[in-house]
Amino acid sequence: MSWTTKPSATTKIARRAEPYCTAAMMSRWTSELLPRYATKHAALLPILHDLQHEYRHISYQAMIEVAAFLSIKPADVMDTVTFYEEFSTEPLGKCVIGICQSIACEVCGHKKLQDHVSARLGIKPHETTADGKFTLLALECLGSCDTAPVALFNETLHENLTIANIDALIDEAAKGGGGH
Numbered sequence: 775m776s777w778t779t780k781p782s783a784t785t786k787i788a789r790r791a792e793p794y795c796t797a798a799m800m801s802r803w804t805s806e807l808l809p810r811y812a813t814k815h816a817a818l819l820p821i822l823h824d825l826q827h828e829y830r831h832i833s834y835q836a837m838i839e840v841a842a843f844l845s846i847k848p849a850d851v852m853d854t855v856t857f858y859e860e861f862s863t864e865p866l867g868k869c870v871i872g873i874c875q876s877i878a879c880e881v882c883g884h885k886k887l888q889d890h891v892s893a894r895l896g897i898k899p900h901e902t903t904a905d906g907k908f909t910l911l912a913l914e915c916l917g918s919c920d921t922a923p924v925a926l927f928n929e930t931l932h933e934n935l936t937i938a939n940i941d942a943l944i945d946e947a948a949k950g951g952g953g954h
């Protein structure tokens with residue numbers, strides 16, 4: 775993902791009646807997170823992780839709600855959301871496959887893996903299948919260059935990948951198994 779620009783003056787922000795930052799979440803952030811930091815702004819990242827985990831994305835409405843909770847500008851929240859690969863403004867699939875595309879994995883055949891997963895799932899990198907089951911991401915170095923090529927299935931790193939074992943991981947994920 776990269777810095778995102780949008781025509782702020784004309785973009786309509788989709789809103790739902792129910793807030794993304796629930797009373798229970800805000801109560802927990804107030805009692806558990808805020809006391810750990812010198813400023814409220816510093817709690818932004820863990821709060822965004824909570825929201826991403828809960829909703830599989832961080833909507834513009836959620837960014838506005840977080841900004842109000844932390845007394846910071848919505849633009850500061852959006853800057854952070856669009857800077858980090860961990861966060862998405864669009865809902866991600868239940869299983870997020872992030873194939874490393876940096877140099878060691880590139881040399882060890884990441885493209886073959888990526889093309890195979892793309893063809894199998896019918897999506898390009900940074901797209902989600904229509905059934906919401908899978909998202910394919912192209913990630914930068916995952917810090918495991920000596921076991922390239924590697925990929926994350928949600929939060930689990932898989933190393934020395936081949937087409938056969940990435941297929942097995944997708945099969946397991948499709949069944950709702952614990953291979954990710």
Ligand code: FES
Pocket residue numbers: 874875876877878879880914915916917918919922924
């Ligand atoms: S280049 Fe892929 S883990 Fe470092």
